[in-house]
Amino acid sequence: MSTVRIAPSILSADFARLGEEVRAIEAAGADWVHFDVMDNHYVPNLTIGPLVCEAIRPHVQIPIDVHLMVEPVDALVPLFAKAGANIITFHPEASRHVDRTLQMIRDHGCKAGLVFNPATPLEWMDHVMDRLDVVLLMSVNPGFGGQKFIPSTLPKLQAARQRINTHAARGGQSIVLEVDGGVKTDNIAQIVAAGADTCVAGSAVFGAPDADGGYRGVMQALKQAAVA
Numbered sequence: 001m002s003t004v005r006i007a008p009s010i011l012s013a014d015f016a017r018l019g020e021e022v023r024a025i026e027a028a029g030a031d032w033v034h035f036d037v038m039d040n041h042y043v044p045n046l047t048i049g050p051l052v053c054e055a056i057r058p059h060v061q062i063p064i065d066v067h068l069m070v071e072p073v074d075a076l077v078p079l080f081a082k083a084g085a086n087i088i089t090f091h092p093e094a095s096r097h098v099d100r101t102l103q104m105i106r107d108h109g110c111k112a113g114l115v116f117n118p119a120t121p122l123e124w125m126d127h128v129m130d131r132l133d134v135v136l137l138m139s140v141n142p143g144f145g146g147q148k149f150i151p152s153t154l155p156k157l158q159a160a161r162q163r164i165n166t167h168a169a170r171g172g173q174s175i176v177l178e179v180d181g182g183v184k185t186d187n188i189a190q191i192v193a194a195g196a197d198t199c200v201a202g203s204a205v206f207g208a209p210d211a212d213g214g215y216r217g218v219m220q221a222l223k224q225a226a227v228a
């Protein structure tokens with residue numbers, strides 16, 4: 001079985017049963033809970049905040065991976081850290097001081113990461129490599145679940161993987177390479193081959209429940225397809 005991490009995005013979960021839904025994905029083998037925060041300003045959609053993070057925290061042991069699609073960023077960092085987030089990622093163009101925001105996240109005891117939209121250049125990474133725990137490449141434009149994977153993400157993943165490996169070869173810390181948007185059983189192998197070690201999947205997971213309402217079947221299918 002593959003060692004790729006799967007982080008189901010609860011954007012596609014049943015919000016009326018969120019506690020049950022996150023317990024079900026953990027029981028099915030999910031590695032992280034991916035938690036999409038949208039502010040109707042940086043992105044057109046409006047979703048969930050620290051209160052919901054705090055509410056689901058007691059339901060799972062696995063890390064909560066908070067993806068901030070908000071502008072500005074900094075005021076939310078302490079709130080999500082207090083609400084039980086383990087990882088906080090943000091878009092560099094949404095923060096006036098990227099280095100400071102990364103450090104702030106780490107100072108609050110969370111892993112820190114940058115998120116790159118399809119048209120955001122990877123050069124944003126170069127001067128903050130030593131502050132990064134996660135690099136998240138968006139393979140759709142952020143704002144909505146259920147969109148189609150943008151193929152130009154594949155060479156971009158290879159380029160990000162090269163930067164991360166070069167950094168590690170020079171004695172730097174290890175950095176997770178995560179991809180988000182349109183990940184399915186029929187493209188996950190290519191995505192992992194291009195260098196991703198962590199895949200967010202929203203509609204692919206929550207849109208394919210087992211007969212008992214769990215998600216073991218689809219989680220297993222994604223992990224198996226990742227190494228096919």
Ligand SMILES: O=C(CO)[C@@H](O)[C@H](O)COP(=O)(O)O
Nearest residue numbers: 142143145146181182202203
């Ligand atoms: O952040 C986002 C969208 O902005 C993602 O996390 C999506 O929620 C992933 O959903 P699918 O593309 O897997 O349905």
